[in-house]
Amino acid sequence: MSENNREIHDVVMVGAGPSSLSAAIYTTREDIDTLLIEKGVIGGLAAITDKIDNYPGFPDGVSGLELSENLRKQAEKFGAKIMLGEVTKITGEGETKRLDTTEGTIYAKTVLLATGTDHRKLGVPGEEEFYGRGVHYCATCDGAFYRDKKLVVVGGGNSAAQESLFLTRYASHIDMLVRSDKMRASDVLINKLQENDKITIHLNTTTDEIVGDNTGVKKVVGTDKIKGQKVEFECDGVFIFVGLNPNTSFLKDSAIELDEAGFIKTNSRLETNVPGVFASGDVRSGATMQIATASGEGATAALMIREYLEN
Amino acid sequence: MSQNITVYTTNSCAYCGMVKRWLDTKGYAYQEINLEEQPERQQEVLEMSGSLSVPVTVVNAANGSKSIAVGYNIGKLASML
Numbered sequence: 001m002s003e004n005n006r007e008i009h010d011v012v013m014v015g016a017g018p019s020s021l022s023a024a025i026y027t028t029r030e031d032i033d034t035l036l037i038e039k040g041v042i043g044g045l046a047a048i049t050d051k052i053d054n055y056p057g058f059p060d061g062v063s064g065l066e067l068s069e070n071l072r073k074q075a076e077k078f079g080a081k082i083m084l085g086e087v088t089k090i091t092g093e094g095e096t097k098r099l100d101t102t103e104g105t106i107y108a109k110t111v112l113l114a115t116g117t118d119h120r121k122l123g124v125p126g127e128e129e130f131y132g133r134g135v136h137y138c139a140t141c142d143g144a145f146y147r148d149k150k151l152v153v154v155g156g157g158n159s160a161a162q163e164s165l166f167l168t169r170y171a172s173h174i175d176m177l178v179r180s181d182k183m184r185a186s187d188v189l190i191n192k193l194q195e196n197d198k199i200t201i202h203l204n205t206t207t208d209e210i211v212g213d214n215t216g217v218k219k220v221v222g223t224d225k226i227k228g229q230k231v232e233f234e235c236d237g238v239f240i241f242v243g244l245n246p247n248t249s250f251l252k253d254s255a256i257e258l259d260e261a262g263f264i265k266t267n268s269r270l271e272t273n274v275p276g277v278f279a280s281g282d283v284r285s286g287a288t289m290q291i292a293t294a295s296g297e298g299a300t301a302a303l304m305i306r307e308y309l310e311n
Numbered sequence: 312m313s314q315n316i317t318v319y320t321t322n323s324c325a326y327c328g329m330v331k332r333w334l335d336t337k338g339y340a341y342q343e344i345n346l347e348e349q350p351e352r353q354q355e356v357l358e359m360s361g362s363l364s365v366p367v368t369v370v371n372a373a374n375g376s377k378s379i380a381v382g383y384n385i386g387k388l389a390s391m392l
Binding site (some may be wrong): 039040041042043047048062063064065068084085086102131132133136138140141142145146147216 | 324
């Protein structure tokens with residue numbers, strides 16, 4: 001639809017991960033004009049996850065890339081359009097929302113914010129210096145460079161566990177450094193880690209510094225919190241999975257309310273404090289950070305958007 | 312266009328797929344070098360980009376200048392082409 005010679009989409013979805021792709025399947029089937037804008041990977045963090053074992057309907061698991069591709073195809077089959085670009089600002093112009101993007105200005109009656117999260121940096125000496133030369137955040141991208149090499153994985157959650165298992169395809173050995181006294185990963189993944197001869201889990205172990213020279217990373221220095229002693233792990237590379245940050249920096253000057261950690265606040269109808277702007281998936285305050293719930297929230301958001309547009 | 316574009320990738324790298332998709336969307340031709348299938352090319356990427364992290368996109372312009380992008384960054388890619 002156009003107004004004053006400018007195209008106004010029924011809904012623009014910021015981000016093209018499982019949540020918005022699921023939402024788009026619903027909106028496009030209702031003949032709601034739908035545009036998704038993605039600055040990173042279509043499929044989001046799911047797309048760079050080696051294997052997903054807990055998404056319903058896949059008894060043997062599914063690769064994150066395959067799931068993402070199938071979601072994209074399904075959304076596009078029903079008419080969703082995906083633009084590769086970055087939204088830099090969202091403002092309201094009456095009932096119309098204005099989105100400034102790297103591809104130009106876009107207008108919409110409603111907006112779904114589903115920008116997800118990104119891996120958090122560890123913030124230790126050596127991390128930035130050796131980024132790309134031994135320090136990595138994407139196992140499916142860079143794991144292949146460590147065939148028969150020793151690795152350190154930092155983190156104890158599902159991402160660290162899943163990606164460690166993936167990295168055993170290449171690495172000769174992996175030391176997992178877990179700060180707390182137990183892992184946060186699911187029991188199924190912990191059991192797989194413990195059964196894998198290539199992986200050694202070090203609980204109560206902090207990561208203090210990544211050390212190397214002009215040829216790359218040589219070791220990780222940490223602290224055994226129980227013994228109160230410095231510990232060193234010789235390695236050729238470090239993969240870091242220590243939590244997630246919301247992708248909401250582009251909202252900092254907007255009227256959209258965020259929680260203290262930067263996640264988007266919504267009510268039970270997935271509405272933000274700005275009428276016509278909704279949020280779903282991992283970027284939403286209170287999200288459970290699961291692909292299945294992100295997809296479910298996407299479907300809910302689509303129904304709420306339909307209702308908003310009808311009124 | 313007289314520029315030459317090369318994208319260095321690995322098999323399961325989703326960001327590599329996005330660089331190729333973006334180049335396809337914009338109508339740029341490119342050659343792909345898969346570093347998992349051609350590990351002997353890894354050292355040249357490390358020396359060229361200072362990084363062994365894919366995707367790496369190299370643009371050799373007609374005037375002989377070379378620009379390199381590590382990772383998938385639309386703004387950076389657009390400025391190189």
